[in-house]
Structure formats: C-alpha cells, structure tokens
Amino acid sequence: MGDYMNNIIEYDKNFNEAIFLGNVENIFAKYHYAQVFKDIDRIRHFISSDLQKQLEIRINSLGDNIQFYDELNLSQTKIIKTELTDDKIIIYVSTLIKYLDYVMDVNDKIITGNNQQRVDKRFILKFEKLKEFEDMGEARKCPGCGANIDVNNNGKCEYCGTIYDLYKKDYILTDIKYYEE
Secondary structure (H helix, E strand, O other), X not given: OOHHHHXXXXXXXXXXXXXXXHHHHHHHHHHHHHHHOOOHHHOHHHEOHHHHHHHHHHHHHXXXXXXXXXXXXXXXXXXXXXXXXXXXXXXXXXXXXXXXXXXXXOOOOEEEEEXXXXXXXXXXXXXXXXXXXXXXXXXXXXXXXXXXXXXXXXXXXXXXXXXXXXXXXXXXXXXXXXXXX
16 A cells, blocks of 8 residues: 555545546546537536536537547556645546547538547546545435435436535546646
8 A cells, every 4th residue: 555545544444546546537538528428417526616617618619519539548547646735635646548539510520630540648637535525325315306316427316407516525526637748
C-alpha cells in the first residue's frame, strides 16, 4: 500500500483503489459520451459545477455538429498523488486515453479530426471528496421521491427526474488537464 493510501484511508475507511479506478474510467468515458450525445445529465452528478459549465460551453459550441469519440479506450489509469485540505480528500489520477477524435457536420462531413487514426492523450484528473461525507448506504434512494436510483448509470431518477447529488457522498471529478509528455 502506497503512502497516498494512508492519507485516504484515514478519512475514508472503506476506500478500495481498484473500485475507485474503475469508477474513474467509467466517469471519464461518460464525460466524453456526454459530449457525443449532447446530454449533460449523463454525467452531472459525477462532476463539479465548474466542469458542468465547461461541458455545457463545449456542447453549445458544437451547434448542430457532432463530436465523436469512437473506439474509446482508457489504460494506465493510476493514482499519482493525494492531498488533504481542511475539509477535502483530493486524489489526482493519470490516465491514457486512446480514441478516434473527430467532429462531423449534419451532412456527415468531417470538419475536424480524423476518423481513421486513433490519438493517444494522457490526462490528469482531479477528484475530491468531503472528509465529512455522508454514507450512501447500500440502496441509493432518490431525494425527490424516494424511489431506488441507479447512481452508476446516470444518477437521474426515472420517476421524478431528480439528479442524485454525489457531492456530499462520494468522489466527484473537479478538474481535467491534458498532459503533454
């Protein structure tokens, strides 16, 4: 167990690195697919309000065009650093993403990028969790109507539309930086 794990486990006794990294990959893939489908609700509960605003700007900048991230593959995902503040646990994660990255117009013409050649990019992701977090329990209940809610899917209640707020309960993605090696 690395030294960084001691920082995390001091405040998050049930932290499991393998599960956390699996969630990181899931969230990062969902972040990209939110752009493809122009549907921020797919990711809203996993990201900070600042990232939500950035994502909305990105989606709006596309207009009628469609951003594609085909053959998305994440690898070499690992925790690289942790920090503790007065109220938060912060985990920095490095991941390598390989994918086809291109934008098409409504006539299926490629405007930017390449749909034949994969690109490799490394990103540094910043996740934060409150030290004084609330336990989610086994079954996730909608705060709006009390129905069971699938937090891993999209966190949106299928009955009343309420978004499950992970901010006080789990790690949320607060920053994404492209890392040029």
